[in-house]
Amino acid sequence: MQLTTRSQKLRLTSHVSRLTAFILIAHCSLLIAEAKAEDRFSIKYQHYEDDKSIYYKNTKGVTSDRWLVALTKAITEKTSLALNYGVDAISSASWKVDGVTSASRRAGEEDRHSGSLGVNHTIGKATVSAGMGLSRENNYNSDYVYASVGQEFNKRNTNVTLTVSKAWDDIYSTKIGESRDFPRDKETSTLALSLTQTITPWTIAAIGHEYSTVDGYQAHPENVVQLSNGSFTDELHPETRYRNASVIRVNQYLPWRGAIHADYRYYNDSWGIDSNTLGLKYYQYLYSDLILRARYRYYSQGAADFYSENPTTADRLPTIDGKLRDFDSELYGVKFIYNITKLANKMGLKAAEKINLDVKYDRYQQLDGITRGEDGLKADIVQVGLGMEF
């Protein structure tokens, strides 16, 4: 077989390396498989709906329904398997860019299926985890592997965890009249280090840093950019991106059976985006089996170096990706977590040792109405979940 293009050679190398990683992890999973601890099952449904596109101005938004199922099964006292499956149904407005024969297009309905398999093994005060996963859409395939090592010391008051992961993506184009060479590849390598520390019997804190490199096609194949002179061109992004995220988190218990969680993240990348994120969550037991959580998140980012609200022919990397602009956002919401174990037992249902039901509503809003000449994106997020421990 003759490999004629660099793209074909890269894809073959990528397929070989991801297959090798999968075989290694599957082999390790079988080697350490031996049976008993705590089994868990959980299912979560999410409905997401926003009011406008982050790509095209004055265009309708997206509705998505997503299901996640997770099962953790102990196969020995020290080893457990984790299985995850997810499915998304995404509805978005189809649109065309006026005046372009090969108009931009997004499918009205898209499905995404994802799954992962992981194994956790405890050796003394250390925990070793490894896993692999995949995601499939009509125009985007992704495969990934990860491994992590965590070590407890200082009488289990300190934990240090190192995680590495690698993802291989294939991007296809569904643009009408596509003439470019697709599929294209993207590889993401991530290294994360975190340290967790109990400060007092009522306080725990964590600090972490994540570094990732992304190589390959990172624009959206269907996005068409209208330039200031009225002409149209395909979206282009740099093919390399280096990303850094540092996070600090503190959880503080409160004497009235409540807790406050605070987190801060500083992020920057080689495209010129830097951002600050502040999160606050307040938990309160209303009854012994009912928890209320109130939440607030504030996010602020600067624009990518190459982003322009009104791109011209002089822009070498024209884009309409609204994620790359300068904006702030906020999110607030409420969640209830109800432990229904007693109720289930009264009804004669003894399927699990612990059963939790949860429901939440979040309101997300981007705050850049003035700069874009329109209200920022607004989204409603509803989640309902069921968790069982056996």
Place this chain on the structure above:
Amino acid sequence: MKLWLLVLMLLSLFFTGCATLERVQPWEREVLADPIMQLEPDPQEAALDEHIFSTREGSAGGYGAAGGGCGCN
């Protein structure tokens, strides 16, 4: 480069701070074991949130939720 220095400084502070802390004893951990004191009480919610933010904002990562795929809409 400056960011790495900042991270190193924070980690050093954290480690030196940890060394001077009084250890929390096993019998003092009742509150820390409470579900409302877990750093990630609901991993599925964290993964769903991370996906929403990463498809609506330019930043991603740092909170430890692993995953793949686009779902860019």
